[in-house]
Amino acid sequence: xxxxxxxxxxxxxxxxxxxxxxxxxxxxxxxxxxxxxxxxxxxxxxxxxxxxxxxxxxxxxxxxxxxxxxxxxxxxxxxxxxxxxxxxxxxxxxxxxxxxxxxxxxxxxxxxxxxxxxxxxxxxxxxxxxxxxxxxxxxxxxxxxxxxxxxxxxxxxxxxxxxxxxxxxxxxxxxxxxxxxxxxxxxxxxxxxxxxxxxxxxxxxxxxxxxxxxxxxxxxxxxxxxxxxxxxxxxxxxxxxxxxxxxxxxxxxxxxxxxxxxxxxxxxxxxxxxxxxxxxxxxxxxxxxxxxxxxxxxxxxxxxxxxxxxxxxxxxxxxxxxxx
Amino acid sequence: xxxxxxxxxxxxxxxxxxxxxxxxxxxxxxxxxxxxxxxxxxxxxxxxxxxxxxxxxxxxxxxxxxxxxxxxxxxxxxxxxxxxxxxxxxxxxxxxxxxxxxxxxxxxxxxxxxxxxxxxxxxxxxxxxxxxxxxxxxxxxxxxxxxxxxxxxxxxxxxxxxxxxxxxxxxxxxxxxxxxxxxxxxxxxxxxxxxxxxxxxxxxxxxxxxxxxxxxxxxxxxxxxxxxxxxxxxxxxxxxxxxxxxxxxxxxxxxxxxxxxxxxxxxxxxxxxxxxxxxxxxxxxxxxxxxxxxxxxxxxxxxxxxxxxxxxxxxxxxxxxxxxxxxxxxxxxxxxxxxxxxxxxxxxxxxxxxxxxxxxxxxxxxxxxxxxxxxxxxxxxxxxxxxxxxxxxxxxxxxxxxxxxxxxxxxxxxxxxxxxxxxxxxxxxxxxx
Numbered sequence: 001x002x003x004x005x006x007x008x009x010x011x012x013x014x015x016x017x018x019x020x021x022x023x024x025x026x027x028x029x030x031x032x033x034x035x036x037x038x039x040x041x042x043x044x045x046x047x048x049x050x051x052x053x054x055x056x057x058x059x060x061x062x063x064x065x066x067x068x069x070x071x072x073x074x075x076x077x078x079x080x081x082x083x084x085x086x087x088x089x090x091x092x093x094x095x096x097x098x099x100x101x102x103x104x105x106x107x108x109x110x111x112x113x114x115x116x117x118x119x120x121x122x123x124x125x126x127x128x129x130x131x132x133x134x135x136x137x138x139x140x141x142x143x144x145x146x147x148x149x150x151x152x153x154x155x156x157x158x159x160x161x162x163x164x165x166x167x168x169x170x171x172x173x174x175x176x177x178x179x180x181x182x183x184x185x186x187x188x189x190x191x192x193x194x195x196x197x198x199x200x201x202x203x204x205x206x207x208x209x210x211x212x213x214x215x216x217x218x219x220x221x222x223x224x225x226x227x228x229x230x231x232x233x234x235x236x237x238x239x240x241x242x243x244x245x246x247x248x249x250x251x252x253x254x255x256x257x258x259x260x261x262x263x264x265x266x267x268x269x270x271x272x273x274x275x276x277x278x279x280x281x282x283x284x285x286x287x288x289x290x291x292x293x294x295x296x297x298x299x300x301x302x303x304x305x306x307x308x309x310x311x312x313x314x315x316x317x318x319x320x321x322x323x324x
Numbered sequence: 325x326x327x328x329x330x331x332x333x334x335x336x337x338x339x340x341x342x343x344x345x346x347x348x349x350x351x352x353x354x355x356x357x358x359x360x361x362x363x364x365x366x367x368x369x370x371x372x373x374x375x376x377x378x379x380x381x382x383x384x385x386x387x388x389x390x391x392x393x394x395x396x397x398x399x400x401x402x403x404x405x406x407x408x409x410x411x412x413x414x415x416x417x418x419x420x421x422x423x424x425x426x427x428x429x430x431x432x433x434x435x436x437x438x439x440x441x442x443x444x445x446x447x448x449x450x451x452x453x454x455x456x457x458x459x460x461x462x463x464x465x466x467x468x469x470x471x472x473x474x475x476x477x478x479x480x481x482x483x484x485x486x487x488x489x490x491x492x493x494x495x496x497x498x499x500x501x502x503x504x505x506x507x508x509x510x511x512x513x514x515x516x517x518x519x520x521x522x523x524x525x526x527x528x529x530x531x532x533x534x535x536x537x538x539x540x541x542x543x544x545x546x547x548x549x550x551x552x553x554x555x556x557x558x559x560x561x562x563x564x565x566x567x568x569x570x571x572x573x574x575x576x577x578x579x580x581x582x583x584x585x586x587x588x589x590x591x592x593x594x595x596x597x598x599x600x601x602x603x604x605x606x607x608x609x610x611x612x613x614x615x616x617x618x619x620x621x622x623x624x625x626x627x628x629x630x631x632x633x634x635x636x637x638x639x640x641x642x643x644x645x646x647x648x649x650x651x652x653x654x655x656x657x658x659x660x661x662x663x664x665x666x667x668x669x670x671x672x673x674x675x676x677x678x679x680x681x682x683x684x685x686x687x688x689x690x691x692x693x694x695x696x697x698x699x700x701x702x703x704x705x706x707x708x709x710x711x712x713x714x715x716x717x718x719x720x721x722x723x724x725x726x727x728x729x730x731x732x733x734x735x736x737x738x739x740x741x742x743x744x745x746x747x748x749x750x751x752x753x754x755x756x757x
């Protein structure tokens with residue numbers, strides 16, 4: 001366990017030296033800050049726009065980090081020949097893969113934490129700087145119809161920035177929640193779980209292919225995983241058109257079975273997507289098949305199990321790999 | 325050194341030339357933008373674009389919908405400033421709502437753009453229908469559907485359908501059910517409208533909300549009156565067909581088939597029924613102030629013992645007894661119906677011959693007729709005063725006021741008495757008014 005942690009920490013240190021990581025992080029933060037600006041262009045539901053963009057950014061930039069950082073981790077060790085010094089030590093190759101995986105996952109989660117912090121801070125800041133809220137805090141009615149300014153606008157902005165940051169931290173650790181941010185942290189946690197699967201795939205592909213190919217394969221896995229439910233519907237449509245599965249023949253039968261096998265192999269990333277539910281709030285009716293709870297054990301077990309399986313597969317391949 | 329200076333100079337010149345050229349081209353481009361109309365649609369979407377976009381957006385459908393939403397807002401404004409053709413925007417709203425099916429504002433704003441501004445109300449309704457299906461827990465989309473169908477399209481059946489959907493939604497406020505009942509009554513669906521308002525009354529009693537009880541009683545009174553007037557109207561048509569003339573008094577109608585063995589709700593029975601069940605369940609009674617202006621409760625029904633049925637025995641709230649009260653309020657009978665105010669119906673003969681007059685203005689009570697006469701008298705007095713100010717003296721006769729012979733008869737059966745000496749006007753039947 002200690003060896004895995006040592007490799008993981010080393011991987012984390014290596015990853016944070018990667019400039020790509022910072023570019024991605026800065027870009028994500030800029031988009032979140034920008035979401036507060038573009039929400040003003042909407043004639044209604046401005047918070048929805050911020051939430052949509054913020055949650056999507058956390059998920060998508062997490063994926064980009066997994067791809068751009070993850071695919072180089074094993075390759076760099078091989079390219080710089082540092083793998084020889086590692087495998088010559090009493091470290092099992094599985095421990096090496098596990099260390100790499102947890103190191104990368106930790107890097108991604110730290111980034112997710114930073115993005116989430118900014119996301120909540122933007123939401124709280126915008127809520128506190130809404131016109132009617134600001135007017136209430138800046139002016140006081142001394143006599144009917146007569147108002148005096150009780151504090152400067154800039155002081156209020158400065159106070160709000162710090163307050164929003166505090167509230168943001170509170171929300172992240174579950175000690176402060178309002179209607180505005182209710183359930184959002186759970187969505188982020190579900191995204192984090194789906195990113196664990198993507199990370200395991202990035203590591204898996206990098207054990208046997210070049211960084212470019214690994215990036216392509218990981219991206220394709222992400223795309224197919226996102227379209228899993230659409231592919232099932234496509235397969236069903238094919239069968240329906242033919243009048244049933246038994247009537248499928250030739251190319252149609254191949255397409256059908258290929259689609260069915262594919263959707264059973266690739267991860268269904270839609271399971272982890274609870275954004276719509278959180279943004280619109282859980283409806284007050286019993287329709288669990290349409291609106292799954294924000295966190296459910298079945299999905300958590302599925303996510304962890306799937307990730308573990310792919311890491312096992314990556315270890316299996318890596319164990320048998322010849323470094324010559 | 326010399327060579328280095330030369331290279332630097334060439335590079336500087338190249339930079340100045342190329343960058344200057346770029347700035348110039350950019351300036352030209354901006355000038356072209358300025359000379360164009362403020363909005364130019366560059367992104368029109370074809371039908372079912374949402375399906376394709378949903379696939380392309382992967383799982384980021386909601387973000388794609390948001391950007392499209394912002395684009396739709398721009399497009400709405402831009403079209404408003406240029407060609408004012410909002411019809412092509414339907415596909416845009418369709419795509420937004422495919423990507424984010426719970427985006428309520430997209431349905432309601434889409435209906436506003438396509439229906440109200442673009443004059444394609446049916447297409448606007450299509451969006452609201454889609455919204456009603458997708459956002460099945462909120463009342464807003466079906467309610468707007470009701471509003472558009474009733475007030476813009478005058479399609480009562482569709483409005484009632486949207487209404488029925490809206491009141492089933494958990495977040496529908498009380499007034500939605502009242503509005504639906506109003507539309508039911510307006511569409512001649514008196515039984516349904518009456519039943520819904522009885523529901524409002526029982527709910528008001530259960531929750532002890534006097535305001536809700538008062539509104540419900542008022543609407544029930546209005547519904548029964550409309551119902552009665554509808555029956556009287558049919559009887560009038562039958563009388564006119566049979567005799568070839570208009571009836572002169574309400575009693576002329578009593579023998580008409582429409583007034584034989586018909587079913588209608590009676591306010592006296594409704595009040596009696598509601599009161600005996602409030603007593604039965606130990607609920608707060610309807611106050612005398614609340615009952616003011618309505619017919620007295622039917623004493624026979626009021627004193628009848630409550631029937632011991634499975635419904636009445638199980639009932640804990642007035643709402644449980646809504647159907648019982650509804651049934652007890654209905655009565656089958658012949659002759660002139662009972663006016664919910666307690667006063668007998670009379671004919672407003674003056675209005676009968678006018679086109680487009682509502683039945684509720686023709687079959688009225690004596691009090692209503694007096695109020696109508698008072699209003700008319702007030703209007704004539706204002707017209708005389710205005711003419712007096714113009715002439716600087718009292719008008720010689722009413723012809724000088726209205727520029728035509730004053731043919732309107734005095735509503736209460738008498739005639740107008742105008743005194744040119746002091747410019748006063750009176751009704752012969754009510755000279756004290």
